[in-house]
Amino acid sequence: MTDCLFDATLNQIRALVTRPQPEGGRLAERIHQQGGRAFVLPMLSIVALAETQEVRDRVLQLDRYEKVVVISQHAARFGLELIENYWPQRPIHQQWFAIGETTRHTLAQLDVPAVCSRQGNDSESLLALNGFQDITGQRVLLIKGKSGRDFLEKTLRQQGAQVDTLEVYQRLCPDYQPDEVRQQLADHGINVILAGSGETVRNLCQYLPQTILEHCRLVIPGQRVARLAETLGFRQVYTATGADHAAMLSVLEKINDETFL
Structure with missing residues (x-):
């Protein structure tokens, strides 16, 4: 200080x-x-998860998703570090979204332009964006921590989206x-x-x-x-x-x- x-x-x-x-x-x-x-x-305590074959397979299929949603700044940091190991250039024509301004700013620092709601920093605010009003049949990837709230994943599936998750870190109690x-x-x-x-x-x-x-x-x-x-x-x-x-x-x-x- x-x-x-x-x-x-x-x-x-x-x-x-x-x-x-x-x-x-x-x-x-x-x-x-x-x-x-x-x-x-x-x-x-925020700890990166081990890179398994399932995780690698999910990352290698990044280009199959129309939308990528990053749940937190930690997901942004660990997720992009992992993606850059396999994608020197990220797929084009892919929309990235962030939950909260802090997450959006973290992505921007990693040269990933993303959209976030200005009305709130939760899943409900994200779902209110125009990009999520008609997502039937769209493939969506959620980059997130292990466990946590599953409201967004369930809601997107109920609205007809095909949703996968990429868990890149876990939260532990000190x-x-x-x-x-x-x-x-x-x-x-x-x-x-x-x-x-x-x-x-x-x-x-x-x-x-x-x-x-x-x-x-x-x-x-x-x-x-x-x-x-x-x-x-x-x-x-x-x-x-x-x-x-x-x-x-x-x-x-x-x-x-x-x-x-």
């Missing part, structure tokens, strides 16, 4: 950032630049000592926790007692994750418009202005 503060719009914020590295460190740096304090304790997370909150005077997904929230709950969940401010992206967090016991849930840094920081600015901080 640098010692130079560009402004003090987050001067009351002491945040625990639970994103995997290196994204967690980048978000913590942004908080620091706005006068806040941030500590990174990832609640997800192994911390039983009291380590709770001690971090106490030692650093944490007054807000940032979580980027439902799985992150679930993993967080493994390390925190119910009494802390009820009094902890939690910033998450989207209403679906908000409902999950409330079901798990969080009572002060703040919903950002997306999982990107700008959306999360915007919510932190509002929290910073609240008189009870």
Whole structure:
């Protein structure tokens, strides 16, 4: 982190950032630049899956798909690394889509132009795009992590598309000592926790007692994750418009202005 503060719009914020590295460190740096304090304790580990013959066969058939949908920035990074081993030039006349601006930006950095919804960062927002209003008979490839939500895959099939998946990474829960997370909150005077997904929230709950969940401010992206967090016991849930840094920081600015901080 640098010692130079560009402004003090987050001067009351002491945040625990639970994103995997290196994204967690980048978000913590942004908080620091706005006068806040941030500590990174990832609640997800992102690990590439082994390249099996089934995976190679799927990649070699990339040109048979009219649409390729990339589910996350990690899928973009691991997926493109794999594809470039077999496709020095990607198939032409193929539409690429991203879920969320962060994923679209990651693809752009890898020289893959992709379309994403400006209305949200979830599967529902993607399905509302014009490109998915009539997909009967089209072949669609989903590049994603292992397991996870299957809503998009099921919906596309119900709408008549032929859907295959390419799983390129898995999400694991880090192994911390039983009291380590709770001690971090106490030692650093944490007054807000940032979580980027439902799985992150679930993993967080493994390390925190119910009494802390009820009094902890939690910033998450989207209403679906908000409902999950409330079901798990969080009572002060703040919903950002997306999982990107700008959306999360915007919510932190509002929290910073609240008189009870």
